Amino acid sequence: MTAGVDWAQPWFVPWAGPGRLAEAALAAGRSTAEALAAAGPAPVRFVPQEALPAGTPYERFVHETGCCPVRPGLHDFFNGIVWLGLPRTKRRLNQLQAQQIAAHGVGGARGPVRDAITVLDENGALLQAPPPLWDALLARDWRRLFVELRPRWAQARLLVVGHALLEKLAAPRKDLTAHVWREPCPAAEPAQADAWLAGRCTAQALAAKPFTPLPVLGVPGWWAPNENFSFYDDSLVFRPRRGP
Template structure:
């Protein structure tokens, strides 16, 4: 798997593992590439096995199969390769999300719609992000106050760290465009290491420093908490240092991307006779 822009800032947490995958012979299947990460020093032990996608039985839900077998069906494409890399970096968190998906499938079955809990889990799994930031940035993010977040308080980003969790978002950033938006989980992350840039993937495929704390936090969440979709939208190319054009304040004037907050619903709106 050859990744475009492998030195991009959003790929730093996955950089060493990506290089390992790219070193495999060209005809190596994606599942084999991901399995080869077990050979690295410090590799996580709790990561499920990656198997070819055709091992998924017809009619069985993908998430239910992973939960039942401890195997991740993997297609030979960038989407599934990034999914595997996130499994290696966040094994405890991914396992927690998979258990929740499997529980909902066992409870409700597979129908034409996932339902609110599985919808929210899928949003985070595909497009989620994790943020450590000063309170002023968190407040601006939740308020969708883009000028404060990216212009007035821009210097605060030196104390922030954003890690993309969603594998679909990582795949889409192979062809970056301004509208790409992460769903930031509204759970502030611990402070990152003092020097998180060099060798961010460690000497092996070790879990990210945030994985254990995040999984422990999510263990206490109810289905209702997920159904409420506890996310804040963040156009990722607006992050200082992530895209050259955002050095100019006018970059954030595009209301199609940096959308204003929704106005509050008037009291009584939608009631009979309103």
Template structure:
């Protein structure tokens, strides 16, 4: 497993649980075994990838067995950490995926609910912004959101969720972009997982209420963004051109090859 900078601001909430597990894996412990030793309450067990029968959908296997096939490496490591931090929301996403698979089968093209659930699982970031900040972000008014309203970020809560985004951030680069999901101001952090599990409805997911944000643009998270010119790069901080519902950044990945 590559070295993880546990001092990175996007890993602040995950450090206490994740760093000791990463140390065990680095010392030679098989990843599923190290993950199962965590004291964090988790509604699933992590098993080697070889436990997934050939041809069975990954989400369906998790739903029917309560076991998560886990490969060595960062992608499945961060997926497991998300199960530890958001057990109810992860279980809800799995239920939605399994329900859609049972209804429509696994095809080359996902329906809108499965597509959005995959985007959320892989790439979501939770944010609790003011109305002004959320409006600027969703309308891609980057200078206003990240320069003019910069002081707001000191009290704007952010929570990592998407494990693919975290995998990329181990070796950060400017264009890493996450999909923001808004958390209302009246949701307490202690209630976040329960709130999110209820908020993840098929109807809301199908509408894809995501808003993109280049991760390294978060004020205070990357030295270069202290210069307002950092945000002038239109290849990264893009103007709004089409609704988020038109974005389909992930391929159909529910059937994993046998180990």
């Protein structure tokens, strides 16, 4: 299952500790749930998908039982790895999801808070970077961000926290885009970032959609093709900002 995961890639390095442990357990014949449990402590108990009763919302089940259903495959594998690395944040997001479901139900539109939680949980990222990089990122001035300010990326750290994006990065492609929390993270390592991010995850903050897009494979040092600066001329990926 993890054959395509190269833990030496920069987007996987922060997760390599628990990731390699879980991978070894899988290789020994354990299920995905058992492998994640063997990789370290978590605020939830990983259980097979069959433990989720039919018709029960996943988020409510996790909140009420403390059990996280897991299916085979990289998507739930990386969800579990992020639970191991960001336990406070994942618990906070699950709490907010359960509150929103209790207040508004699960039918129809999810609403701005649940939508934002999904964006962060699936495709989120945190950035620790000097102010000039942040200015260029928020302006979506990609040429300045990735070419003119390229040396400044030596002072930056990007942490991918979205488990769906981590899954997609097992087979990198140019258009993969993270939704970066629109505030500099003081330390872009899971153990140091967890409390910081959990403290910012409020219903009010999430409803404001506190994200900005970042094509992750444009990050200098992350992917060899971006060493040729024509890489950034693709307007379908590096789209200019619209409006004010």
